[in-house]
Amino acid sequence: MADVTNLRSPAEAGLSKLFESARKSFATEEAISREEAFRFFEATGLPSRRVEAFKYTDLRAAITEAAPPAEAPAEDAAKAAVAGATSFAKIEAVRLTFVNGHLVAALSDLDRLPEGVTVAPLNAALAQGDARLKRLAPVEQARENPVYQLNTAFLADGALISVAEGARPAMPVHLRFVGAGATAFSTATRVLVELGAGAEFTLLESHEGPDGVAYQPNDALDVRIGEGADFRHARLNAEGRAAVALSTLSVRLDAEARLETVNLVTGAVLSRHQIYLHVAGENANAVVNGAALLGAGQLADSTLLADHAAVGGVGREMFKTVIDGDATGVFQGKIIVRQVAQQTDGKMKSDCLLLTDDGQMMNKPELEIFADDVACGHGATCGAPDDDLLFYLMARGLPRAVAESLLVQAFVGEAVEAVSHEGARAELIGRIEAWLAARG
Numbered sequence: 001m002a003d004v005t006n007l008r009s010p011a012e013a014g015l016s017k018l019f020e021s022a023r024k025s026f027a028t029e030e031a032i033s034r035e036e037a038f039r040f041f042e043a044t045g046l047p048s049r050r051v052e053a054f055k056y057t058d059l060r061a062a063i064t065e066a067a068p069p070a071e072a073p074a075e076d077a078a079k080a081a082v083a084g085a086t087s088f089a090k091i092e093a094v095r096l097t098f099v100n101g102h103l104v105a106a107l108s109d110l111d112r113l114p115e116g117v118t119v120a121p122l123n124a125a126l127a128q129g130d131a132r133l134k135r136l137a138p139v140e141q142a143r144e145n146p147v148y149q150l151n152t153a154f155l156a157d158g159a160l161i162s163v164a165e166g167a168r169p170a171m172p173v174h175l176r177f178v179g180a181g182a183t184a185f186s187t188a189t190r191v192l193v194e195l196g197a198g199a200e201f202t203l204l205e206s207h208e209g210p211d212g213v214a215y216q217p218n219d220a221l222d223v224r225i226g227e228g229a230d231f232r233h234a235r236l237n238a239e240g241r242a243a244v245a246l247s248t249l250s251v252r253l254d255a256e257a258r259l260e261t262v263n264l265v266t267g268a269v270l271s272r273h274q275i276y277l278h279v280a281g282e283n284a285n286a287v288v289n290g291a292a293l294l295g296a297g298q299l300a301d302s303t304l305l306a307d308h309a310a311v312g313g314v315g316r317e318m319f320k321t322v323i324d325g326d327a328t329g330v331f332q333g334k335i336i337v338r339q340v341a342q343q344t345d346g347k348m349k350s351d352c353l354l355l356t357d358d359g360q361m362m363n364k365p366e367l368e369i370f371a372d373d374v375a376c377g378h379g380a381t382c383g384a385p386d387d388d389l390l391f392y393l394m395a396r397g398l399p400r401a402v403a404e405s406l407l408v409q410a411f412v413g414e415a416v417e418a419v420s421h422e423g424a425r426a427e428l429i430g431r432i433e434a435w436l437a438a439r440g
Contacts, residue, residue, distance in 0.1 A: 014066030030132025070100035081180035087206030101187025122158035163197030179209030245418035255281030294327035323359030
C-alpha cells in the first residue's frame, strides 16, 4: 500500500521559509535545539481536527498564512505601545516589558529586583550558554506538542527568573507582553521560573495587542517549583480581537510544593491555553483555574494535562466559560494517576453559562488512573442562567440585564477568587465587570 503524504498548507510552507531565513541568525552552539524543534513541527504540521488533542480547535484551518516574526521595536515605538497598556498597571510590581516579543530593558525594572530574585534576559543567556537553559521544558508531555515545539523553533526572547531558597519577595514580578503594529506579525517568547526550596513567589502575566490586526503570539512559561515552595500565578489574555493567541504553561512540582494559577480570557478571535502539570514530589498541591468571557465569533480553548507521579498529590481544577453570541468554548482536561501515586486527590470541573442559543461549548474531561487508593473525579455542566434566580432578583426591582450580570459575576468569580494577590484579584474582577458593561 502506498504511503499517504499530506500536502503542506500555505501557512506550513510559509513557516518553513521563515525558519530557513531565521536560522542564519542562530548561534552555532546553542543550549536549545531550534532545528530539532522545527523538524518535529514539520513532521506533524499545524494540528487539525484529525488530531484528537485539537479536535475542537483546528489550527490548520484557523492559521491560513504564516505571519513573519516581529523585529525588536525602536525605543520610542516601544514606549508608545506600552503607554496604552493597562493590565495590572495599578499594582506595585517589578515589571519585565516585552514589546512584539522582545524584552525592552529601558521599560523594565531589571535594576530594582527584590532580594533573592535574579533575572537574565533570554538572549543574553543564549549568548553566554547559561546552564539554566538545559532546564527548560520541565514536563515531558509538553515536548510532544507541536505548538510548544513551534515556540522553541522561533524563540526570539524571554527571561530566566530564579528565586533563591527561602526567599519571599514582597512585590510580584509582572510579565507585561504588548503587541504593536498595523500588519500581521508573530512572536515567540519563553520564560523559565525556578523556585528554590521553601521560596514564595507571585508572578503576574498580561497580554495585550492591537484590535483589527491578525497577529500570532505563541508564548510559553516553564516553571520548576522546589521542595516546599509556593508559586502563585495570575494571567490575563486581553489580546486584540483578531489575534490567534497560543500559550503553554508547563509546571513541575517537587515534594510539598504548591501551585496556584488562574487564567482569564477576554481577548483574541482564537486562543488556546495549554497547561501541563507534572507532580514529581510527594504531597504537592495544585490549584488550576480558568475563566473565559466570549462573544462575537470567538473561540477559547483550555487544555489541561495533570500527571500525578508521586504519593499524596492534591489537584483542584476549575474552569468557567461564559458564551455570548456565536462564540465557542472548549475545555479538554485529563488527569493521569501513575501506579506509584497512591492517595492522590484530584477534582476537575468545567462549567459553562450560555447567554444565547447561538453559542456552543465542547467539554472533554478524562481520568486515567493506575493506582487503587485515590479519590478522583471530574464533571462538566452547560446551561442557561437559572430562571428562578433571575426571577428572584427581578422581583426585588432589578432590571433583567442587571440581574443577569450579577449571576455572571458570581459564576465566573468562583474561579477568580482563587487568586491570592488582592490587587490581581481586583484587576480580574474589574475585567469581568468591564466585559459585562460592554455587553450592555
